[in-house]
Amino acid sequence: MTSAITNAAMQVFTAATQTAKIADLQRDIIDPSTKPTKGLTNDHGVFVSDTDNWLKAQDHGTVGPSLLEDHMAREKIHRFDHERIPERVVHARGVGAHGYFKVYNDSAAKYTYAPVLTDSSRTTPVFARFSTVQGSRGSADTVRDVRGFAVKFYTQEGNWDIVGNDIPVFFIQDAIKFPDFVHAVKPEPHNEVPQGQSAHNNFWDYVGLQPESAHMIMWVMSDRGIPRSLRMMQGFGVNTYMLMNAKGERYFVKFHFLPELGVHSLVWDEALKLAGQDPDFHRKDLEEAITTGAYPKWKFAIQTIPEAREHDFEFDILDATKVWPEELIPLEIIGEMVLNRTVDEYFPETEQVAFCTSHVVPGIGFSNDPLLQGRNFSYLDTQLTRLGVNWQELPINRPVCPVLNFQRDGQLRHKITKGSINYWPNRQGIGRPVPTSEGGYADFPQAVQGIKLRERGHKFQEYFDQAQLFYNSLAPHEKAHVVAAISFELSHCDDPVVYETYSKILNNIDFDLAREVATNVGGIVPDRPARQNHGKSTPTLSQLYYAPKEPTIVSRRIAILLADGFSMAEVEGLRAAFKAGQATTWIIGPRRGWIHPKGEGSGSSVGVWADHHFEGQRSTMYDAFIIPSGPEHAQNLAQNGRTVHWIREAFGHCKAIGALGEGVTFLREAVQLPGVQFAHDLRSNSVTNSYGVVTAGTYDAGSIVADTLRIEQDS
C-alpha cells in the first residue's frame, strides 16, 4: 500500500473514531515518542546503559563467565520467559478491531428496555474479534473452518458480549458435549496432526456418530467455511437469548449481523494456496480496509418470538442446531456496526480481550437453550485460567461506565479502593456502593418446575430437516462446492469405518450428494435415499442472497500487470477509475521500481512504480486483474512464466480479468484452454465479456470499469 493512501486515510479515521472506549484506553497507552525521557529504563524506572552485553568476569579481549548478579540481564530474560499466556482452547487465532454500534430508532422498544438497542442518540463503542476455531495461534487464516464473530459492546449500563460465529447453527445441542467435540476436531492426540484442518479421522468419526451435527457440517463444508474476507461474512449470535420490555413481557431473540459488502468466499484451491502464500490474508485484509478508510460495516438485525409462542414451531427454538427460517420469523434490521480503528498493540487488546456469553445488560437475558446455559459457565471459567481473576480490570475488558463493588484482591489487582468497608450490608449503609433496583439487572420472575433428568426435548431428536433445507437452497455451483469439500475431507480420512459412516449420514440429507461423495471417497454408494427429500428451500440460506443491491468494487484489490512498453495514459486512466470506485490498485511488474512506458529507456524516471514484482506475490492475493495494451509490454509479459501462471490461475479461480489491445493477445495465449475464445477484434472499440473476462480493442476506462464491476458481482 502506498504511504500516501495510508497517511491520508489515517487522518480521516483518527478524527472519526473517538468513542468513549478509545478515550478510556488512552489512560494506558504508552506512546514512546511523547515520553518526557528518551532513556531506556528497566521495569522499575532505572536507566539501562547496555542492553546487549551480559555482565561477565573477564579480561578485555577474552570471554569470561556470565555473572548471575547482572540484575538487569536477569530481569530482561525473566520477563521474556513469561511473555506467553495459555492460548484460547478454541478460537486461538484471531484478529480484532474497534468500532461503534448505533440503532436507527427505538423500534426494538417493543421487545426490550435495553438502551443499547433502543436509544438512537447513542453511539456504543465496540470491540470485535474474529477467529478460526481449530488451529493454534500461529495457524493460517484461510483454512476451512467456522469463524468466530465476537463483539463486546461497551454500553453505559455495562458490557454486553455477543460471542457468535459466521454460521447460524452449531455442531452440538448440549454444552456437556463440547469437550468431546473439541477433542475430536483438534489435532489428534498421538501426533498433534492436523493443524488448522478438520480433514482427519477423529473429526469425521465423531460427527458421523453425532447426527445432530449434520446441519452445521453442511454449512462448514459450503462456501461459508472459506470466506473471502472477515468483512464479507454474516455474524450470528447462534444461541437463543431473551429480551424484556418495559411492560415485563419477554421475547425469544436471535441476533444477526449482515455485511454491507455482501457475503463472499474464496474458492477452495485459492484458500489452500493462500494458507501457505499469505497465512495472514484475513488479518491483513481487515487492517488494509480500515487504514484505507473502507470501514467494514454490518447491519444489525433481530428475530423475535413472543414467549407464549415458544412451542408453535416444528423445531425447538432453543435448539442451536436449527435456524429460525426467515419466512417464519423475519429479520428486523434495527442498527449497524462499523469497525473503524485497528488495535495499537495486538497482545493487550486482541489477545487479552475476554468475552463471556454471561455478559448481558438490563433488558437482555438468557433462554433455556442448553448450549447457552453451559456456555454461561464456561467462558468466565476459561478467562480465569487465561488471564487470572482480575481479568475484568484489563484496559480492553473494563467497562466505560463506573464499576463499584466489594469484589476484592486476587492476583494482579490493579485498583486501590479507599475506605475500611469491603462487605455488604455494612454499618455505613448510606455510603457507596449500595445495591440499587433502579436501573439494576432484573431477573424475570419465571416459574420453573420439572423432574431432574438428563434428557433433551423431543424436537431436538430431529437432525436432518434443516440440513436438507440448507442443501436444497444452494445454487448448483454451491452444491458442487459442498460435494468437493466433503470429498476432500473424507479423502484425508484413511479409516474406512469413518468415510463409510459419513457417506451414510449424507444419504439422510440428499441422495445425489451421498452418491457423489461415496463414489469419490470409496464409501458405500447408496442405491436409494435413506429418507425422502422434503423438497423445501429458501433463498435466504444461499450466500448469493446477500449480494449488495448495487455492484461494488469498494476495498477490492485490483492488480495491473505491467511490463516495460505499456501505455501510460491507459494505466493512469485505469488507476483513477479504480480509485474512484474505492478499490485498491496494485502495480505488479518485473521488478519493484520504475516500469517504463513505450519510448522510455531503462534509465528514465518516467513511468509507474511497481508495488511488487511478479515473483513477490501470487494471483490469489488479488480480486481482479487488468492487462493494458502495448505490443512490447504484452510480449514481455508473455515471455515470463510467472505472469502466464498468474493469468491461468486467476482464470481458473473465476477472477474478473480485463485486457486491452495487445494485452488481449497475451491473455488469450496465457489461458490457452481448448474451446475458450475471448471474442475480440483488436481493431474494434467494443467491449466484450465472456468467461468473466472483459476485453476491449482500445482504452475506454468507463466501460472497462463498468464491466469489471458486473463481473466482480457475478463471480
Ligand code: HDE
Ligand atoms: Fe465458544 N468458547 N463454546 N462457542 N467461542 C470459547 O472462550 C464454549 C460456542 C465462540 O474471540 C472459549 O474465551 C462452550 C458456540 C467464540 O475470544 C471457551 C461451548 C459459539 C469464541 C468456549 C461453545 C461459540 C469462543 C475459549 C458449547 C457460537 C472466541 C476461549 C456449549 C455462538 C471468543 C474463550 C474470542 C471461545 C466455550 C460453543 C463462539 C472455552 C463450552 C455455539 C467466537 O470458553
